[in-house]
Amino acid sequence: MSILHNLYSDHGQSPWLDNLRREWIRNGELARWVERGVRGLTSNPSIFQKAMTAGHDYDEQFAGLLSDGLSVVDAYWELVLTDIGGALDALTPVHEASDGVDGFVSVEVDPKLAHNTDGTLAAARALSQRIDRPNLYVKIPGTAEGLAAIEAMTAEGRSVNVTLLFSLTRYADVVEAYLCGLEACEGDLSSVSGVASFFISRTDTEVDRRLEAIGTPEALALRGQAAVAQGQVAYQIFKRKFSGPRWEALAVRGARVQRPLWASTSTKNPAYPDTLYVDQLIGPDTVNTLPDATLEAFTDHGTLARTIDAHPDAARAVLDGVTDAGVDLEAVADRLEDEGVSAFVKSFDDLLESLTTTADRLTQGAGAEPGGSDQMQGAR
Template sequence: MSSLHDLYHRYGQSPWLDNLRREWLHDGELARWVERGVRGLTSNPSIFQKAMTSGNAYDGQFASLLADGLSVADAYWELVLTDIGGALDVLAPLHDDSDGVDGYVSVEVDPALARDTQGTLAAARALHQRIDRPNLYVKIPGTAEGLPAIQAMTAEGRSINVTLLFSLERYAEVIEAYLQGLEACPGDLSSVSGVASFFISRTDTEVDRRLEAIGTPDALALRGQAAVAQGQVAYQLFTEKFSGSRWEALAARGARVQRPLWASTSTKNPAYPDTLYVDRLIGPHTVNTLPDATLEAFTDHGALARTVDADPDAARAVLARVGEVGVDLEEVARQLEDEGVSAFVKSFDDLLASLTATADRLVEAGR
């Protein structure tokens, strides 16, 4: 078995692929990743921007949709849903074989709705209704405005991937929204699933920038440690919240834990090991979604060991020292959330602009 298989079968962590391209559905590349041990897939506006603006794999369907009278924006969603449907097909057998633990594909609501609770609710419902597959996750940003939507969708029995998490405080609120949603959901809960996506590398990028600005030896010595430490402390919060009498009552109705998902796990600083955010966050009931390059790197030289809860006291001590030298992690989280929302909105807007230009080109070419 490959190291990706070992991650799950020996350590309980599910490696997912953080990428999707139409060519991978047609040439079998996604199926080969699943054979190698990938157990799910995530997408976002930035991923679709890269996929749709390179090559011409989407031109035929796009031209047909435009000829049918669809707007560029509506055509975009049809392109997305075609790709998501293909990925759902590839991963459906794994979803069945794992009894609903894995085999999920995530698609994100319009990122412009991140501060709009009612808009997010409507968009999430629409995606679930249009796709209506048991292995679909709809991604909702873990903003303050997203919390009521997460709770409501869970209460309706819909499976959600909470994205763009950067702080322990917000993570605790996301867990509470999930638990309250389960408690409000009638009947058997075994078909409801969820993950909460902590963005890892972006935290180190911003914390390191602030540590370098402080410039003291104590501050500089903490570079490259905050993101992993925060993930490890988040795992402790996960184990605490999904235990005890409250959780046991839900588990008796078939409820599944909302697994922590480590996202943004490619290292941004070339001075750090390229598998840093995999090696240090391995443990049961977790997911790590990785770009294909990071999956290749981990397969080649990743370190297999249970690390996410190896020393929780040390992880808490790192976060305490980061605060002591002058870095406000809550302020960092607010900044990264704003930047994350803005980046996805920009990717979405840039993609629509590119598709509009493609539409013009296709018209000129007589298509």
């Protein structure tokens, strides 16, 4: 067994792969990752932007879609759903063997809908209906506008990956949306689940920048600690929220916890260990979705130990220290949320521009123009 298998069997944490390429589905690389212990997969607009603009793996299908009269946008979604379908197939054995705990593949709604509640809900519902696979997670940004969509999707019995979380306050709101959705969902709840995705490394990048601007010895001593501390405190919130009479009433109906998921776990600062955001966030009922390079690093020299709740008071003390030093963590979260949404929108726009250029090449100048339906855009 690999260290990834042991991460789950010994510590209850599920390692997922934060990447997807069509080549990996075709050449068996994704299947090999599953054999090594990967238990799920996440995607986002940036991942698809990189995949579809590298090489010619998508040209044949793309040309066929254009010849069928699809717009560039609708053709894009067809390409995405083909890849997601292949990943779902690869992870289905994990989903079945784990009784629905793992084996999930996540696909994100159009990032331009991040601040549009109705648009997000319509797009998420359309994705869920069209793909209609038990191991699908539809990704919805954890913006203020996304909360109602998360609750509604859960109430309809659909499973959601809440993405772009940077704030403990917002995380508590997301858990509440999930619980309210479960309470409104009729019948057996065992087929409904969810994850709440904290973006880890980006928090350290922004907090460190602010601590360095403050420049006091006390501030500088706190660099590289805020992101892990926030994840560890979030885990304490998770433990409280999914216990007690309210949760027990849902658990009797088959409800599953909404697991915390650690995302953005590659180390951005080369001064920090490359497995920092894996080693320090290990614990039961959690997920860590890792880029393939970080998975390789953890497989080579990661440390297996339950760390997520080893020192809860120390984690809270770090966040208190960061605040006392003059860093407003809610302001940090607001900035990172805005930047995260903007980055995904830019990736989406850049990809559509690149696909339009490709369409012109493939159709010898008679290519399609970007367009298509406002809702779901391709999940027709």
